[in-house]
Amino acid sequence: MSTHRQVIIIGSGPAGLTAALYASRANLKPLVIEGIEAGGQLMLTTMVENWPGYRDGIMGPDLMTELRAQAERFGAEIIQGDVTSVNLSQRPFTVNVDKTAYTADALIIATGASAKWLDLGVDKKLSGRGVSTCATCDGFFFKGLPVAVVGGGDTAMEEAIYLSKLATHVTVIHRRDTLRASKVMQDKAMSTPNISFLWNKEVIDIKDLDQGKVTSLVLRDTQTGAQSDLAVDGVFIGIGHVPNTALFAGQLAMHDNGYLKTHDGSRTSVPGVFAAGDVQDHVYRQAVTAAGSGCMAAIDAERFLSGTLHDSHQSTVVSSQS
């Protein structure tokens, strides 16, 4: 089987699969390499209430199953596997997946973002031992136990609300005194009886590595510096995401925060390489904006391949600044 494609799409969240949908409908027979976190962040959510067209919401995994089937219906080829390296310095571009080297004339990068950890070292060591970044995956293990959620955004609120149905009590730990979460999520969390908030606190240690499980958190007050302990059996981290751009280091221009730079729609710093979704968006980060940018990337790739993608004007430098 040939390993050359006109278009390869890396990633299978809303951006990657929407790009696949458009590229397949344009008869480009795209290959989608879905990656280890196939389906993206929506696979870890429950009800998605802000995807247009579903007045009662749709479950994240169900939405991704539909989107995948829709892309396949028009001929997108979706393979399991994780990209281990890419070479964007010569054409066609090379994309290595385990031991197979694929080549492509155009590339759409939709590798998304993954949950950020606390950077304590101990949090990763206790992953799966009481520290988690996925309430819907691991909440089950904390039925009837007290847990904490770290963070003040929508992800943290969603985790807290989900966990409140399982845990005896959920303590939200936030390093500021106001939440970043949307009003509707804040209201939901604050009106849940067994969710409480600890403001201006950061987690500086998680115990107990020796026992191989979480027993308590050591917190520091961001105002006074005072330390305190909070006894919990689990801690869920919801402090944001980091873009999955390590594969492209040194090959594509990035912002200081690691997100890919794009200009004139979805173009990256290498002609023929396009980016869509959270990997290049540190502002909106919504499923629907990811899908929209996936569509843009597919259209840009199609025009690139047909030789009709032209710079609108000399705007490259201006629009790619951070």
Next chain:
Amino acid sequence: MASEKVKTFTDANFADEVKSGVVLVDFWATWCAPCRRIAPIVDQLAEEFNGRLTVAKVDIDENPMTPSKFMVRGIPTLLLFKDGDLKETIVGLETKDRLTQVINKHL
């Protein structure tokens, strides 16, 4: 479709099943989306290491004792046993290459 080479362990037979040889156990649940992603990789490992490695799954909803005994508090978790001793704990998603390396260390 799940590989026929992947066994199903339960709380009742777990200790006996891991007693000898190298055994990889995938702890999962029907509601766990990431578990569905690692399942095909586990299937492939069962096919590729056929005869040298026993591969099995434990549904944590139906078998609460075993995950509790091994302090599994997140899924997917893969445990690797050699002659009854726990050798490796792999939490979360991993690539097939990485899992192959880990398994090869103990064969």
